Amino acid sequence: MNNHLQQLIDLSIIDKDIDAFEPQIEEANYNYEAALAKTKSIESDIENLSNEIKEEEVKKSKNELHLAELSQKLEENSKKSGDVKTEREMKSLQLEEEIAKEQVTFANEEIARLEKIIELKKEQTEVAEASLVELSASLESVKADVDKKLETINKDRQAVFIKKEKLLGEVNQKGLAFYQKIRRWAKNTTVVPVDEQACMGCHMIISDKVYSDVIKAEEITTCPHCGRILYTKPNEE
Ligand SMILES: [Zn+2]
Incomplete structure (x- = not known):
């Protein structure tokens, strides 16, 4: 066989090998990146929960404030009831008291509802924090595993690069330029x-x-038809 052709066949095999490292590197990184993405997503969940808890706490304290105002009002009303002169005044006072009591009931119910929500969100935060701790611990071993794999891949890749360098030094330059022109579109x-x-x-x-x-x-x-370089495998010659 023509030596130049043999060199181009060899070069095409080396280039194919070099391209094959990319998916291997991606695959090695995938596990670590997936674990990292999960960590970030849990961290953002915890942050969201913390903000939501704060919002519910604000609502709760507004209700508590309202409750304090209502009880003050009820206290004042009961003091006033001693000074009531007319039936009309009495009725008006009773009506005010009824409304205030209704509002007290409502505020208490609202506080109880908000407390349940807060409690639930705190539980969710604890679960998220526990899985974050677990994940952070495993992240290190995942990273070590990935680094080891990448080291092996890099070693292999380095060896192929050296082979390519050597071949590029020997290959016919005209043939190489021809090969590279086709490779631009035909890749592997x-x-x-x-x-x-x-x-x-x-x-x-x-x-x-x-x-x-x-x-x-x-x-x-x-x-x-297509312009690619052709050869026959040994058994067909
Ligand atoms: Zn063809």
Whole structure:
């Protein structure tokens, strides 16, 4: 086989290997990033709960203030009742008292309702805080695991880069430029095998003449349909 062709086949394999590291790195990082995202989401839940609790506390203290005012009013009314002269005054005082008592009942119910909400939100906060503690503890071991995986991947990648550097030093520059031009659009299918007289890049049948050129492999032959570099696997030669 033409040595230049062999070099381009080798280069295409190395480039494919280099590209294959990306998803491996992403996969390694995924677990850690997922755990980190979960931590952030729980932290924001806790913050939201804390704000909501504050809001409910404000509502509760408004009701408590109102309650204090009402009880003061009721106290004043009971003092006044001693000085009542007419039946009309009496009725008016009674009406005021009834209204105030209704408001007291309502305020007490509202406070009880708000307290339940606050209690529930505090329970939710405790649960969230507990899972945050658990998650933070596991986050470290996840990080260590990811770092170890990345270290291995980087070592392998470094070895492939060295192989590529070496090959780039030997490869025919004209052939390399040709390869790189095709690779811009064909990516990892720049150099493809021919299978049953079809280009494995575009899957079109090539003519007998082109096929025999590919088999001879004396020169670099490209697919007449798509322009990819063609070769035959050893068992087909
Ligand atoms: Zn083709």
